[in-house]
Amino acid sequence: MAAAAAALRCNPRLSAAAALRGAAAAPQVVKEAAIALLVGAAEPCLRGRRRGAGVRCQRSAAASAVVVEKKGRAVEPTQEGANAGHAEAELTVVMKFGGSSVASAERMREVADLILSFPEERPVIVLSAMGKTTNKLLMAGEKAVACGATNVSELDELTFIKELHFETIDQLGLDRSIVSGLLDELEQLLKGIAMMKELTLRTRDYLVSFGECMSTRIFAALLNKLGVKARQYDAFEIGFITTDDFTNADILEATYPAIAKRLHVDWVTGPAIPIVTGFLGKGWKTGAITTLGRGGSDLTATTIGKALGLREIQVWKDVDGVLTCDPNIHPKAKPVPYLTFDEAAELAYFGAQVLHPQSMRPAREGDIPVRVKNSYNRRAPGTLITKTRDMSKTVLTSIVLKSNITMLDIVSTRMLGQYGFLAKVFSIFEDLGISVDCVATSEELDHVIEELEKIAVVQLLQHRSIISLIGNVQRSSLILEKAFNVLRTNGVNVQMISQGASKVNISLVVHDSEAKQCVQALHSAFFERFLARSQ
Numbered sequence: 001m002a003a004a005a006a007a008l009r010c011n012p013r014l015s016a017a018a019a020l021r022g023a024a025a026a027p028q029v030v031k032e033a034a035i036a037l038l039v040g041a042a043e044p045c046l047r048g049r050r051r052g053a054g055v056r057c058q059r060s061a062a063a064s065a066v067v068v069e070k071k072g073r074a075v076e077p078t079q080e081g082a083n084a085g086h087a088e089a090e091l092t093v094v095m096k097f098g099g100s101s102v103a104s105a106e107r108m109r110e111v112a113d114l115i116l117s118f119p120e121e122r123p124v125i126v127l128s129a130m131g132k133t134t135n136k137l138l139m140a141g142e143k144a145v146a147c148g149a150t151n152v153s154e155l156d157e158l159t160f161i162k163e164l165h166f167e168t169i170d171q172l173g174l175d176r177s178i179v180s181g182l183l184d185e186l187e188q189l190l191k192g193i194a195m196m197k198e199l200t201l202r203t204r205d206y207l208v209s210f211g212e213c214m215s216t217r218i219f220a221a222l223l224n225k226l227g228v229k230a231r232q233y234d235a236f237e238i239g240f241i242t243t244d245d246f247t248n249a250d251i252l253e254a255t256y257p258a259i260a261k262r263l264h265v266d267w268v269t270g271p272a273i274p275i276v277t278g279f280l281g282k283g284w285k286t287g288a289i290t291t292l293g294r295g296g297s298d299l300t301a302t303t304i305g306k307a308l309g310l311r312e313i314q315v316w317k318d319v320d321g322v323l324t325c326d327p328n329i330h331p332k333a334k335p336v337p338y339l340t341f342d343e344a345a346e347l348a349y350f351g352a353q354v355l356h357p358q359s360m361r362p363a364r365e366g367d368i369p370v371r372v373k374n375s376y377n378r379r380a381p382g383t384l385i386t387k388t389r390d391m392s393k394t395v396l397t398s399i400v401l402k403s404n405i406t407m408l409d410i411v412s413t414r415m416l417g418q419y420g421f422l423a424k425v426f427s428i429f430e431d432l433g434i435s436v437d438c439v440a441t442s443e444e445l446d447h448v449i450e451e452l453e454k455i456a457v458v459q460l461l462q463h464r465s466i467i468s469l470i471g472n473v474q475r476s477s478l479i480l481e482k483a484f485n486v487l488r489t490n491g492v493n494v495q496m497i498s499q500g501a502s503k504v505n506i507s508l509v510v511h512d513s514e515a516k517q518c519v520q521a522l523h524s525a526f527f528e529r530f531l532a533r534s535q
């Protein structure tokens with residue numbers, strides 16, 4: 001059993017899902033041929049060089065007209081916005097700014113200022129869509145399915161998106177033509193959806209791509225206006241090749257040499273800060289626009305970091321780094337100064353919204369440090385994520401909560417031997433093409449249960465939460481002792497426990513109704529009282 005469970009953890013998506021089931025609240029007591037699967041329910045599958053002297057960003061205030069071309073073509077840097085430098089030095093860092101960092105004209109100015117406050121860097125910039133644009137686009141698409149083509153122009157979400165982008169452009173003193181073509185195209189697309197009365201995953205990706213296509217064009221124009229040469233890129237035009245899994249595509253290997261070549265050649269022939277759309281790619285078979293899963297701009301940034309062998313990858317957010325838990329769950333969450341790639345990856349897989357689940361992979365492969373910083377509080381040191389770190393004093397790093405999980409309790413009817421049973425259970429998921437922690441609809445779940453019931457007694461336990469304790473599992477006894485002490489004091493019965501093969505994660509399953517209170521109590525025990533005592 002243990003061997004089977006460990007093997008399953010090789011697949012990060014399955015790792016959240018497969019765990020040994022013990023007798024209630026008796027961790028590590030393993031029942032014969034009985035496993036439980038956790039099925040994510042509510043959310044869609046979300047899915048060195050040293051610095052050198054060289055080209056510097058100029059801060060000249062020379063205004064310039066910006067040449068804006070059609071979607072799919074880069075906004076070329078302007079003469080006036082010329083960065084006088086030559087490309088004798090390579091690009092040094094990638095800086096990614098999330099939606100909250102570029103949510104308004106004021107925020108865009110702030111981000112431009114932030115970038116220019118590092119004149120020694122030659123950055124590649126990755127941007128997400130402005131503020132909540134992605135959510136609004138999705139909502140507009142869903143409403144368009146039912147509202148009829150003649151009513152599309154009146155959709156609140158479309159009006160909001162138009163106003164946000166036009167107001168931003170006006171406030172920045174730029175030309176509305178930068179995005180007007182895209183906004184027309186967006187309206188046409190919504191009319192098409194209304195006529196078809198259908199929003200496919202492929203269309204969904206095309207629809208949300210407008211957010212990043214607009215934010216990057218506006219920002220490139222702003223930098224050029226400020227006298228800093230910048231060049232806009234649509235990721236799907238410069239070699240971000242992905243699988244054709246719309247809404248949750250994976251980056252393919254061919255991406256790395258392709259984007260490295262394109263960005264490098266452009267940089268040496270005409271140095272200009274590259275401003276790249278986050279989140280987007282191009283499906284290798286269909287040639288259509290794909291997205292990398294919600295929050296996918298982090299992955300765009302780490303992919304560029306690895307492709308170009310940059311010194312550092314910076315992801316600028318609206319929090320002071322990766323925190324000891326979700327600040328929306330517990331206001332006393334505090335920044336974690338250092339993490340390993342393994343810890344950060346585990347944290348992200350288990351639902352911490354702060355990093356995209358796949359984003360650590362390219363950074364780890366390229367061994368490029370990732371720094372998570374706050375664009376609203378530049379001085380905060382943030383979190384530095386590296387391959388290794390001194391773990392000697394570490395017990396717990398962070399607590400992650402993933403709610404609204406469905407747990408499948410599967411007990412063998414002994415028609416098959418133990419090994420055959422486990423193999424059969426997972427082949428059912430494979431045959432149905434279901435990634436265990438990504439089952440999104442109850443229909444999918446019905447199929448799974450129907451198949452499983454041929455070999456097992458299946459119990460469906462809904463409204464469960466996974467609490468993941470990310471830390472030094474070399475100290476698992478201490479972590480468990482402390483955690484169970486807290487849970488017992490709070491009268492909480494743990495329904496399942498699983499220790500990750502990655503040695504950085506222990507997961508507990510509790511009922512949804514108790515989960516937040518548990519996280520708060522655990523946080524207080526590990527990070528508040530512990531610190532108070534050790535200081």
Ligand SMILES: Nc1ncnc2c1ncn2[C@@H]1O[C@H](COP(=O)(O)OP(=O)(O)O)[C@@H](O)[C@H]1O
Pocket residue numbers: 097098099100101128295316317318319321322323324325326327328352353354355398
């Ligand atoms: N452990 C955590 N550390 C930091 N932030 C977290 C954590 N868990 C959840 N969050 C949430 O993640 C948000 C940042 O992620 P995200 O919204 O994707 O940023 P951005 O859009 O800037 O890339 C924070 O505002 C915070 O509410």
Ligand SMILES: N[C@@H](CC(=O)OP(=O)(O)O)C(=O)O
Pocket residue numbers: 097098099100128129134135211278279293294295296297298
């Ligand atoms: N705009 C996309 C991609 C992204 O990465 O956004 P953010 O960096 O704001 O999480 C989304 O909302 O999912």
